[in-house]
Amino acid sequence: MADPVFRTARAEDLDALVQLLADDALGATRECPSYPLPTSYNRAFAAIDADANNELIVAEQDGEIAGMLQLTYIPYLTYRGSWRALVEGVRVADSRRGQGLGRKLFEWAIERSRERGCRLIQLTTDKQRPDALRFYESLGFVASHEGLKRTLAN
Structure with a gap:
């Protein structure tokens, strides 16, 4: 298996990306x-x-x-006006899970966030995904805050 290449998504990738997002129990209900x-x-x-x-x-x-x-870079007044990176929409193809791809993807994202001058990197994970939580903790993420979300009607 070749080493992964990390790159910016292109419009022609969109079908494959939505397929990835839909390829789990939670994603299947919302994509x-x-x-x-x-x-x-x-x-x-x-x-x-x-x-x-x-x-x-x-x-x-x-x-x-x-x-x-997806990485979103957010300026803040806190931490002396620093930037932080928000990670969202994380998916690894079912056939590639457990092979280290997710770890490599996150190592790349952490380094990219450093390059962009971010003081911290943050994410949320659904409580219905305990394996994902353990994975993020193995990367050094700490459940330091309680996150809340509210769905807004369209």
Whole structure:
């Protein structure tokens, strides 16, 4: 198996990315990987792609998209006006899990966040994903805060 290549997502990757997002029990309930994709995915991709403080990253391995995550860089007044990176939309293809790809993807994302001058990197994980929580803790992430979310009606 070849080493993964990490790169910025391209518009032609969108179908594969939505397939990755939908390829687990939680994602299957909230994503719509139909063809053609709902236009909302194209609008979201265009907004992410146009925003210098957002990077949608793919892990390409053996000629296919094997993983992904989104990094959002956020300026804060706290910590003396520092920046932080927010990690969202993390997925590794089911066939690639347990082979170290997720760890390599996160090591890349942590280094990229350092390059962007971030003081910290943060993420949330669904409480229904205890394996993901253990994985993030093995990377040095600490459950230091209680996170809350509220769904807004469209």
